Amino acid sequence: MALAIGTRVGPYEVIAQIGAGGMGEVYRARDTKLNRDVALKILPEAFTLDGDRIARFHREAQVLAALNHPHIAAIYGFEDSGSTHALVLELVEGPTLADRIAKGPIQLDEALPIAKQLAEALEAAHEQGIIHRDLKPANIKLRDDGTVKVLDFGLAKAMEPLSAISPAPTSSPTLTMPAQIAGVVMILGTAAYMSPEQANGRPADKRSDVWAFGCVLYEVLSGTRAFPGDDLSETLAAVIKSEPDWNALPADIPANIRTLLRRCLLKEAQKRLPHIGLVRIELDEPPGDASISMRPATPKPLWKRAIPATIAAIVAAFGASVASWMRPAPPPAAVARFSYSLPDG
Numbered sequence: 094m095a096l097a098i099g100t101r102v103g104p105y106e107v108i109a110q111i112g113a114g115g116m117g118e119v120y121r122a123r124d125t126k127l128n129r130d131v132a133l134k135i136l137p138e139a140f141t142l143d144g145d146r147i148a149r150f151h152r153e154a155q156v157l158a159a160l161n162h163p164h165i166a167a168i169y170g171f172e173d174s175g176s177t178h179a180l181v182l183e184l185v186e187g188p189t190l191a192d193r194i195a196k197g198p199i200q201l202d203e204a205l206p207i208a209k210q211l212a213e214a215l216e217a218a219h220e221q222g223i224i225h226r227d228l229k230p231a232n233i234k235l236r237d238d239g240t241v242k243v244l245d246f247g248l249a250k251a252m253e254p255l256s257a258i259s260p261a262p263t264s265s266p267t268l269t270m271p272a273q274i275a276g277v278v279m280i281l282g283t284a285a286y287m288s289p290e291q292a293n294g295r296p297a298d299k300r301s302d303v304w305a306f307g308c309v310l311y312e313v314l315s316g317t318r319a320f321p322g323d324d325l326s327e328t329l330a331a332v333i334k335s336e337p338d339w340n341a342l343p344a345d346i347p348a349n350i351r352t353l354l355r356r357c358l359l360k361e362a363q364k365r366l367p368h369i370g371l372v373r374i375e376l377d378e379p380p381g382d383a384s385i386s387m388r389p390a391t392p393k394p395l396w397k398r399a400i401p402a403t404i405a406a407i408v409a410a411f412g413a414s415v416a417s418w419m420r421p422a423p424p425p426a427a428v429a430r431f432s433y434s435l436p437d438g
Contacts, residue, residue, distance in 0.1 A: 096120060096135065102179050103172040105133055121184060131169060132182040141178055154180060157246050160221055164214035166234070166242045185242045190313070191230035198316035198343065201350075205376060207233075208310050210241035212373040215306060218246065219299045219369060226297050228305035229286045230312060284328040285318050289360050292332045300362045303369055307357025314350075315341040319358065333360075349378060 095118055100107045105122040111132070112119035120133045140146050154171040161167070167183040190207070193199065199207070211233065218225065225232075227245060234242040284292070288304035291297050311319040319337040322328030337358060342351065353375050359365040366372060 096177075102133060102135075102174045102177055105131060105172065105179075105181065107133065130184045132166075132184045133172070134180040134182060136178045136180070138176075141176055147178060150178065150180075156221070157223060160218055160223065160246060162214060162217040164210045164241050164243060165217065165246055166244045168246070182244075183242075185234040185236065185244065187234050187236040189231050190233040190235060190241075190309070193235055194230055194312055194316060199313045201314070201343075201346065204310070204313045205350075206239065207235070207241055207313065208306075209373065209376045211243065211306060211309065212369050212376060214241070214243040215299075215302050215369040216373055219302070224297060224299050225302050225305070226291070227283055227286075228302055228309060229283050230309055233309070284325050284332070285320055285322070287332060288362065289333050290362055292329045298362075299369065300365050300367060303357050303366050303372065304362075306369060306372060307354055311337055311342070311354055311358070314343065314346060317341055349375065 095110060095113075096102075096107050098107055098109065102122065104126045105124055108121045108123055108130070110118055111121050117135045117137045120135065122131055122133045123129075124131050136150065140150075151171055154168055157168045158170075166185050169181040169183065172179045172181055215225065215228070223246065225243070225246060228243070232243065232245045234244060236242065286305045286308045288297065288301040291301055308319045315338075317338075320328060320331040320335060322331050337354075339351070339355075342354075353372065356366045357372065
């Protein structure tokens with residue numbers, strides 16, 4: 094249920110609704126204590142009926158409060174007001190990356206700084222054991238000064254050992270489909286940006302964020318989604334089985350950026366780039382040929398490998414000959430003379 098303008102949630106007075114989605118409504122609100130505007134994300138009413146879920150929101154908010162990074166929208170707190178539960182978030186002004194992409198592909202000189210800041214934000218979160226799981230252009234804000242801010246870390250998931258992950262994906266708050274019915278597996282995240290493992294209902298880890306980063310960067314550069322579909326089933330099928338249209342990328346995209354995108358969007362998580370830090374390092378390289386860190390190791394042909402060895406052998410033999418020729422001759426051997434008298438007869 095939407096909140097009316099002027100509604101108070103603790104010390105926060107609702108000014109306007111600024112967004113809505115499967116995870117609830119987002120409002121601009123005035124902090125009457127600190128005299129500043131904040132964003133209030135009101136949790137879905139269905140979640141408020143689950144005490145364990147509310148407790149988990151509290152724990153996640155506490156963990157995410159440690160994410161002090163210039164490219165991550167801050168979480169200020171968790172507010173309870175009667176039956177209303179809200180995350181209190183930093184209010185970030187400016188358009189979303191989705192708004193910017195709607196105007197067309199973004200040129201490389203503008204796209205790379207956005208990608209670098211996004212990678213830095215994800216790396217900082219991963220270092221704290223937090224994965225986003227729902228990274229997409231609509232969750233990325235572009236401020237007027239060029240600063241990128243990643244939103245919606247408030248509903249991210251703390252990394253857990255595989256043995257500790259519940260087999261029921263519905264234990265996560267980041268659901269974008271109706272509630273589980275009769276044991277049907279739920280799908281987490283937003284279809285066009287979720288990794289194949291997420292699309293198959295398996296647990297997400299930081300490699301899922303690497304995949305989503307690749308989807309976002311592809312869309313930034315091409316202006317189109319990496320895995321389009323007319324409906325949910327088509328999109329999920331594309332994620333699981335199809336390849337992006339690599340020809341949709343502008344012809345002037347450098348080789349190392351193309352290689353980076355391919356490595357981020359490998360279907361098998363085990364073959365995908367394992368750390369967003371590797372992405373950040375690659376983005377620090379000047380655009381051009383594939384760097385050493387990203388270039389696959391390709392063995393040289395046998396004849397190319399044999400030539401250096403042959404040259405080395407010839408040089409060594411020539412050197413030995415020269416050394417032998419320049420060595421001084423040994424002194425002549427001494428001659429020993431003696432006489433012997435033969436007996437008569």
